[in-house]
Amino acid sequence: MNNSRIDRPIGIFDSGIGGLTVARALRKRLSNETLCYFGDTARVPYGTKSPETVKRYSVEITRFLKSHNVKMIVVACNTVSSVSLPEIREQFDGPVIGVVEPGVRAAISESKSLRIGVIGTKSTIQSGAYQKRLLEKNKSLHIIAQACPLFVPLVEEGWENDSITLDIAKRYLAPLVEENLDAVILGCTHYPLIDHVIENVMGDKVKLVNSAEEAAIEVEDTLTKQNLLSQTKLLKDLFYASDDIEGFKRLYQRIFGELDSTFVEAPSDFFSIVQEVHRFRDKLRTDPITWFEPY
Numbered sequence: 001m002n003n004s005r006i007d008r009p010i011g012i013f014d015s016g017i018g019g020l021t022v023a024r025a026l027r028k029r030l031s032n033e034t035l036c037y038f039g040d041t042a043r044v045p046y047g048t049k050s051p052e053t054v055k056r057y058s059v060e061i062t063r064f065l066k067s068h069n070v071k072m073i074v075v076a077c078n079t080v081s082s083v084s085l086p087e088i089r090e091q092f093d094g095p096v097i098g099v100v101e102p103g104v105r106a107a108i109s110e111s112k113s114l115r116i117g118v119i120g121t122k123s124t125i126q127s128g129a130y131q132k133r134l135l136e137k138n139k140s141l142h143i144i145a146q147a148c149p150l151f152v153p154l155v156e157e158g159w160e161n162d163s164i165t166l167d168i169a170k171r172y173l174a175p176l177v178e179e180n181l182d183a184v185i186l187g188c189t190h191y192p193l194i195d196h197v198i199e200n201v202m203g204d205k206v207k208l209v210n211s212a213e214e215a216a217i218e219v220e221d222t223l224t225k226q227n228l229l230s231q232t233k234l235l236k237d238l239f240y241a242s243d244d245i246e247g248f249k250r251l252y253q254r255i256f257g258e259l260d261s262t263f264v265e266a267p268s269d270f271f272s273i274v275q276e277v278h279r280f281r282d283k284l285r286t287d288p289i290t291w292f293e294p295y
Contacts, residue, residue, distance in 0.1 A: 007230055009034040011070030013061045016044035017156060017251045018189035019076030024255055025216035032230045034292065035237040036068045042243035045152055046079040047121025058084035062091040063275040068291065071228055074219055075099065078120050078187050082129035095222050102214035103185045104133045110207040111183040117176040118145040120187030121152065130187055144179050148172040155190045165197055173201045185209045235292035237261040242271060262293050
């Protein structure tokens with residue numbers, strides 16, 4: 001099997017299942033690429049963790065993905081994208097794409113009134129990552145940021161269409177509705193799964209910027225510019241969850257509508273060992289590509 005850099009998988013990680021919206025966008029846009037996803041379901045949520053803890057987790061997961069010979073890392077988590085990209089780039093010398101920058105560019109492009117809202121986890125909003133990047137690009141912007149911490153557990157409970165989700169959205173989004181915004185960044189990759197609820201509250205004149213879709217566009221652009229686009233899909237996508245792989249599979253099936261991938265649970269001992277494989281690969285003669293099933 002050809003194990004050139006072009007045919008290596010794309011590494012993706014998230015604190016849990018939200019990054020599956022990024023994986024879905026990537027699969028739709030780049031059907032020939034193999035995906036290697038790690039969802040840290042044992043330690044979710046990241047949005048309430050300290051920046052130091054998020055950085056430590058991010059370095060560990062980056063090492064895990066490196067052991068799988070990935071050609072790129074997509075940080076499908078707004079919290080990590082807000083606080084940990086420099087640490088990830090210290091560990092990985094290939095392209096690293098977060099979800100903040102693509103979302104910022106798209107929001108500015110969509111906004112005509114220069115009045116933009118940002119919603120996300122407490123950690124993402126408190127970090128000011130979106131607000132800072134928006135103002136760096138245009139100091140005239142009027143920005144309203146709102147933390148919506150209950151959106152993540154509501155999605156993971158499968159309550160996307162429950163009346164309680166609409167009630168909570170109305171409470172969270174009331175300050176944004178009053179501001180006459182014309183664009184709102186969905187600053188958490190869980191949020192596209194309830195975009196219909198958010199649109200119901202905000203109204204159809206407000207453009208919802210899906211950072212998952214925007215990140216997929218940037219991934220395609222980056223791979224194209226670096227001549228790293230795979231021409232043929234050789235391997236099945238590989239999805240890891242650090243806890244409750246069966247629950248992860250159910251959530252995956254809700255999002256993708258199928259289970260045509262490989263699913264592996266990565267508890268702490270396995271997770272730690274695999275990080276070491278990359279260091280000793282030459283001595284162990286281990287080829288990580290064999291961990292993927294043929295497509």
